[in-house]
Amino acid sequence: MRYLIYLKYIGTSYCGWQVQNNALSVQTVVQDAVEKVFCHRPDIKGCSRTDSGVHANMYCAHFDSEKEIPPRSVVLGMNIHLPDDVAVFDCKIVDDDFHARYSCIEKEYIYLIHHSSYRDPFIEGRAYRRYGELDVDKLNEAAQYFCGTHDFSAFCSAGAKEGDKTRTVKYASVIKDGDMVIFKVCADGFLYNMVRIMAGTLLKVAEGKINPKDIPAIIESKDRSKAGGTAPAVGLYLNEVRYSSLDE
């Protein structure tokens, strides 16, 4: 049977989701925990690659096992064996044709900017700290231009695989919650570093170096050098993963 697990993790200590040589991945520690519970080591398919240092409020992965273990026991059992910075919070038994990556219809990311002149121990490592002008209304105006179906080549890091760079952004917003500025974006899929380049572009908007109204032309240019820098991984969270096939 096929198990779908829902994870949360602090990405700081990991090279991302994907197993890599000479660096610890989230996939490895999750696979270790599955092996402890199921007594064999199935291949685990994740919903996306996440970069080194990126966090997840929700990350989905599936694996197959002939063993039937109640989902609640999978959650409890795995959490015993996972390190402190990774946890399973839900498990479902799904159809055999369900795929954590390919069945996904949309994902939501958030990028957190801590607007503060001093280091806050409780936020350090969990948001990108930046002091200076941050006009949230202007950033939110800029974010609206990301919405819709576009070729997002200008928002894709070099080194990404060739292929269609068209994605549909369902919604995007920038809000303020206390000292935290939150950029939220949902799409049917994301290119390599897409959210971090969007966040980096918003930071240029904040600095007055890009006008919100310039964003459509940047998208149209398909030129990576026209967009802002790639904002640091520390502020990025995979926030939600949605599947049409699951009753929620």
Place this chain on the structure above:
Amino acid sequence: MRYLIYLKYIGTSYCGWQVQNNALSVQTVVQDAVEKVFCHRPDIKGCSRTDSGVHANMYCAHFDSEKEIPPRSVVLGMNIHLPDDVAVFDCKIVDDDFHARYSCIEKEYIYLIHHSSYRDPFIEGRAYRRYGELDVDKLNEAAQYFCGTHDFSAFCSAGAKEGDKTRTVKYASVIKDGDMVIFKVCADGFLYNMVRIMAGTLLKVAEGKINPKDIPAIIESKDRSKAGGTAPAVGLYLNEVRYSSLDE
């Protein structure tokens, strides 16, 4: 001149504020940072002892130095030398008769209870996790009985120094914010473990083992064994320290 510094810290790795043999205290790392900036090692007076593992959203301390360094530079300089889990966020030059502890007119603590059936990596170590019945209205009703001037002997751990156990609780409340249940209490002073015993008593109320209306009798008994247990340090934060003598 006398410097007042405002700190935030994650208490997990420390034996509390006070310097102790064979254990690292917050006071020690703060004193180290002051020494780096001022080139001498003044004695630092904190606003209170905090227990091992207790956190602070605001902790105040003062020290004297003949060197005149602009407060803004004290903040920046100290933060360079402090470990990641401790930070200074403000500094003021105060009168010579100001004392971080004795000039304090009231302190506010919060105790965080994470109401969740699963471990959350982002909250682990920063709140006490407890699943099961948590009727916030009932807990808030119970908390109101703490208000006023009482002899709080029943809410003071054995081993505390002799002396007057009368304190005035200015306000107390329990609210819910998402999965987090927040107990907030403000008083002119607190006895040893007082907030943690109050929180432990509220947990007994949640379990139905203590009725909110029993709280006045528990206070009146002055008997530590009538109150609830001492809730774990992990949920406790010194949240605010107030001085009448400072213009805010």
